[in-house]
Each structure stands twice: as structure tokens, then as C-alpha cells.
Amino acid sequence: MSDYTPKPENKFTFGLWTVGNIGRDPFGSPVRETKSPADLVRLLGEVGAYGVNFHDNDLIPIDATPAEAESIKKDFRSALADTGIVVPMATTNLFSEPIFKDGAFTSNDPKVRAYALQKTMNAIDLGVEFGAKTYVFWGGREGTESDATKDTITAIKRSRDAMNFLCEYVNDKKYDLKFALEAKPNEPRGDIYNSTTGHMLAFISTLDHPEMVGVNPEVAHEHMAGLNFVHGVAQALEAGKLFHIDLNDQAFGRYDQDFRFGAVNIKSAFFLVKLLEDNKYDNPRHFDAHAYRTEDYEGVKDFARGCMRTYLILKEKAAQWNTDKEIQALVAEIHADDGSMNQYFGKYSAEKAKALKSQSFDRSAIAGRGLKYERLDQLTVEVLLGVR
Ligand code: GCO
Ligand code: MN
Ligand code: MN
DSSP states (O other): OOOOOOOGGGEEEHHHHHHTOOOOOBBOOOOOOOOOOHHHHHHHHHOOOOEEEEHHHHSSSTTOOHHHHHHHHHHHHHHHHHTOOOOOOEEEESSSSOOOOOOOOOSSSSSHHHHHHHHHHHHHHHHTTTOOOOOEOOOOOSSSSOTTTSSSSHHHHHHHHHHHHHHOOOOHOOOOOOEEEEEESSSSSSSSHHHHHHHHHHHHTTHHHHGGEEOOOOOHHHHHHTHHHHHHHHHHHHHHHOOOEEEEEETTTSSSOOOOOSSSSSEEEEEHHHHHHHOOSSOOOOEOOOTTTTOOOHHHHHHHHHHHHHHHHHHHHHHHHHHHHHHHHHHHTTTTOSSGGGGGGGSOHHHHHOOOOOHOOOOOHHHSOOOOOOHHHHHHHHHHHTTO
């Protein structure tokens, strides 16, 4: 029996808002009592997490007096010291307050845009004070219900101006901090700008300091958009832009569910874990999810333990897949290359193009070969079902 105990090197993190979720939904009031940030850190210590992340107002309520803020920070700091939990990531709440009803950085109101920058600079200071190295931007309200209301091109330019301003702020303060942009197609807005990880990657390349900015893809968000999450993450990894990841689960075509990691789509969770582990992903593995509304705080612990345990089981399954003789024989066959086409690949030259144009191909012989993908996929399913 394997050991599925979370280890610091797994970098398993949770947001204060995840284990602290009190079970409010659009149809019902809270079912769990509010716990203080310090108590949530202790809960995370109990279940074996590595880190805790927060929005500015998860830690310090927006109306707190300076004295209240100091006392909360003191309690939080001592809970961190007692448990050994670290703060790898922080972020700003730019969505709960009524002032953000039409967005923050993309609002049509310049006072809202300026306030959003001010609030974010303060929140960056707070995150850095607790050691955060990654700063997430999730623009939940940066969108529209009707495109009569905002000019999309202007909104994109405003988003860019805000990111450029805040990168300069980080440089000016000499903070060791990177930004990770998190896409979501909708919820809470009817439609949100830069709706997928792919959109975000394109947007980042237009910034003044693209090297400071990566992405924070979330399983649920890409699944809400009907996309293959593993492909989006692979593209971010290949571009050197996977600075952070939000792990959870979500049935396709449903409302934003934020289920425990691996609760719905085991096969895609498996290929995700395999992708991260095979490529030695070493940034935080953040579970941005929450317990079912049916649960008390014991259930919240079950939820948190379940996220980490499922990840570690899938990591073990990935290692098994990578060493399974029959699977690897098929993989070797699938990827076989006799080198006969090497002369045509790589850097372009006029001679190469000319030679390739005169090469003949036996299309029906090439197409007639069965690829054995059915067998390979069945073996994969059997690894996951535990019968191999
Ligand atoms: C959501 C988002 C958020 C963000 C968080 C950090 O769907 O509500 O996933 O949980 O990840 O605000 O920026
Ligand atoms: Mn989400
Ligand atoms: Mn998220």
C-alpha cells in the first residue's frame, strides 16, 4: 500500500476562501460558521497542506481599523509559525464589493479603475509581507452582460494598462513577485474578457514586461468553456508560463461547481497530473475548490484531504503507466520513427522544399495502418480502474 501523505515538495495549497467557504449559494444561506484566518491555517495544518493563499479581504475585512488589521495579522502569523504553513500566493478581491459591479480595471468609471489599482497595490504589499511570490489576477467582474455597455477593445487596453502599471509597481518596490492571470469564461459576469488560458497567453505577449507574467489555469473554468484542460495547461507549460494552477473539478456544461479535485473527470485529472509530474512542474498546486454544502467542518477536512490524496494516487498511477511494459511497448510503437523523413524537417531551405516536393507518398499504405489507440486507451482505463 502506498503512502499518500502530502509532503512539502508537493506544494499543496488552499485558499482561505476554499476551506473557509461557508456554503452560501444563490439559493441558500450559509451552512457553516465563519472561521478566522488563524483557525483556517490550523485546519490546513491538521490535514497536511503546505500553503495557504488569500485575497486581501479574506485576511483583513475591508472595513477593519488599523488596530483590528494588526491583531488579525498577529494571530495569522502565529498560526503560520505554529503549523509551518507558508503563503506562496496572494490576490485581490476585485469582485465582492458593490463598487466593482461593472468590473475593476475595465470599469467605465475612472474612479473605479483608480480605486482598483490602489486596492491592488495595497493587497500586493500585504501578500509580500507574508512571503507571497506569486500574485494572481482573476477578473471575475471584468466583462459584460451586454456589449452595448462597454467597448471591448477599450476594455482590453484598460486591462493592459493596469497590468503594465502594476508590474512597474512591483519593480519599483523591488518585490520578488510574479503575476499569474486566471481566465474564466463567465460567472459572475455574463461574459468575462480574456475568457480562456489561450486568450491570456496571447494577452501576456502584448505587455511591457511579459517575463513577469504567466497564467493560473483552473480546471473548472476551461471545462465550463467546453475545452480540454490538459491541452491548455500543456500550452502554458511549453511556453514557460505555468506560474500557478487551480485544481478542482467540474461537470461540463454546468454552473461553476468547484468540486474536490478528481471528483468528476478522473481520466482528464489523470492526464493533468501526468503532464505536471512528467514535466516536473514545481510551482504551487492550489486546490481552488470547496466542500459540498452538505458538510460540516469535518467534511471540509475530508474534502481537503481528498483533493491531495486523489492527486497523489493519480501521481502513482502516472508512474505506473510510465513503467507498464505493455503500455510502453505500444507507446514506443506509436512514436516509432525510422528517420527516413528527417531530411525534410527542421529549418527551412529552398533545397529541402524542392526535395520534399518531389518525394512521393503511398497514401493508402500510410493510412492503412491501424494505430492501436483503442488498446492503449483501454489499458489506461484499466490502470485507472485498478485492475492492472
Ligand atoms: C472563481 C475563481 C476564484 C479565483 C480567486 C483567486 O471561480 O471564483 O476561481 O476562486 O481563483 O479569486 O483569484
Ligand atoms: Mn473558479
Ligand atoms: Mn480559481
